[in-house]
Amino acid sequence: MKLSKILFLSTMIMGTLITISSFSWFSMWMGLEINLLSFIPLMNENKNPLSSEASFKYFIVQAISSMLILFNFLGFLISKEYLSPLNFLMEIIFDSALLMKLGMVPFHFWLPEIIEGISWMNTFLLLTWQKIAPMILVMLNSQMNLFLISIIILSLLISGINNWNQTSIKKILTFSSINHMSWMMSIILLNQSLWVFYFIFYTFISFNMIFMFKMTWTPSIQDFLKMLNSSKTMKMSFMFNFFSLGGLPPFLGFFPKWMILKTLWSENFSFLAMIMVFLTLITLFIYIRLLNQSLMFKISENKMIKPKINNLVLNLINFCNLAGLIIVSLILNL
Numbered sequence: 001m002k003l004s005k006i007l008f009l010s011t012m013i014m015g016t017l018i019t020i021s022s023f024s025w026f027s028m029w030m031g032l033e034i035n036l037l038s039f040i041p042l043m044n045e046n047k048n049p050l051s052s053e054a055s056f057k058y059f060i061v062q063a064i065s066s067m068l069i070l071f072n073f074l075g076f077l078i079s080k081e082y083l084s085p086l087n088f089l090m091e092i093i094f095d096s097a098l099l100m101k102l103g104m105v106p107f108h109f110w111l112p113e114i115i116e117g118i119s120w121m122n123t124f125l126l127l128t129w130q131k132i133a134p135m136i137l138v139m140l141n142s143q144m145n146l147f148l149i150s151i152i153i154l155s156l157l158i159s160g161i162n163n164w165n166q167t168s169i170k171k172i173l174t175f176s177s178i179n180h181m182s183w184m185m186s187i188i189l190l191n192q193s194l195w196v197f198y199f200i201f202y203t204f205i206s207f208n209m210i211f212m213f214k215m216t217w218t219p220s221i222q223d224f225l226k227m228l229n230s231s232k233t234m235k236m237s238f239m240f241n242f243f244s245l246g247g248l249p250p251f252l253g254f255f256p257k258w259m260i261l262k263t264l265w266s267e268n269f270s271f272l273a274m275i276m277v278f279l280t281l282i283t284l285f286i287y288i289r290l291l292n293q294s295l296m297f298k299i300s301e302n303k304m305i306k307p308k309i310n311n312l313v314l315n316l317i318n319f320c321n322l323a324g325l326i327i328v329s330l331i332l333n334l
Helices: 003-021 024-042 049-077 088-102 111-116 121-126 129-140 146-163 169-188 192-216 219-228 232-248 256-266 271-294 313-331
Strands: none
Touching: 003 024, 003 129, 003 146, 024 049, 024 121, 024 129, 049 088, 088 129, 088 146, 088 169, 111 121, 111 146, 111 219, 121 129, 121 169, 121 192, 129 192, 146 169, 169 192, 169 256, 169 271, 192 232, 192 256, 192 313, 219 232, 219 271, 219 313, 232 271, 232 313
């Protein structure tokens, strides 16, 4: 890794830490800007001609949302320097700006296009680390209201519909991320510890998926299906990861969804919990349909395409997805 990338990566992490640990509106905004200006150089790559366009689009969208946040902050800096509760209108504007940074519906228009133009490593950072600061700001300054509930339901619905006829692997992962952000938004204002658990599990599963896609170089569905038919080990690995990403028991991804549903039910959000389950089934169906050709039909293995991942790594990933639910349940019960 180049020294410049290490520098920008460290300042990106520092910007997030400044945002989530600040006591003043201005410090929050400053941390977001440091994070933004550090991530843009990481997006630019000499070997990728689409990265410049993607970084420019990312800058425009993030600048608009930062302007809305700064507009909100200035109204409070006139009277108070430190954090104070937002009124309803300011809270809606503030939440909308943060939801734009998160890429949630109806502010999701920029996220699929940008992820198509960046590398797999930057995709991982954009879908995981870059979500931390906006979500914690939502947690600190918002309440569970009809606006956020509507955003959660819309994000689950639109992400499932947009995933229906996708031919790009990156866009499938993008809309899956929007789906998981909805689950995190539903719990972040009720139980922050459970949000941390969900985010860690989602990061682990996303890393597994992106790592395997990067090693096998499968940008489209057609390449993905050819790669699945090249090896039974790869086929099982992707099957376990997709089922875990969709939250199907007994895989690891089921555990955080199960805990969130239990919490929502106990907090009298049972109607929201039922809607979330039904809308998530759309995404799970898409994953099953994606794997259907390789699982249900016997296809001769293509010897021309050989996976580039060590079987030991694949077996470790498979073990974590299969036995992770049992291990975590045992640890939490001790």
